[in-house]
Amino acid sequence: xxxxxxxxxxxxxxxxxxxxxxxxxxxxxxxxxxxxxxxxxxxxxxxxxxxxxxxxxxxxxxxxxxxx
Numbered sequence: 001x002x003x004x005x006x007x008x009x010x011x012x013x014x015x016x017x018x019x020x021x022x023x024x025x026x027x028x029x030x031x032x033x034x035x036x037x038x039x040x041x042x043x044x045x046x047x048x049x050x051x052x053x054x055x056x057x058x059x060x061x062x063x064x065x066x067x068x
Contacts, residue, residue, distance in 0.1 A: 006064060009066050010044050017044035024061075037050040
């Protein structure tokens with residue numbers, strides 16, 4: 001049986017994907033947390049939207065992706 005290869009951890013992530021992963025992993029952000037966004041492509045869902053580095057969301061684990 002061959003194991004599925006995980007995708008590399010995404011460099012950029014959209015709000016929707018990050019919040020979903022955070023909720024699944026029970027991760028919360030400290031009050032007053034900030035992140036800088038730009039228009040780009042989300043490494044999780046592939047949509048062109050506002051994205052930021054995953055560190056802005058405490059490096060959440062994304063299903064199907066390697067974890068850091």
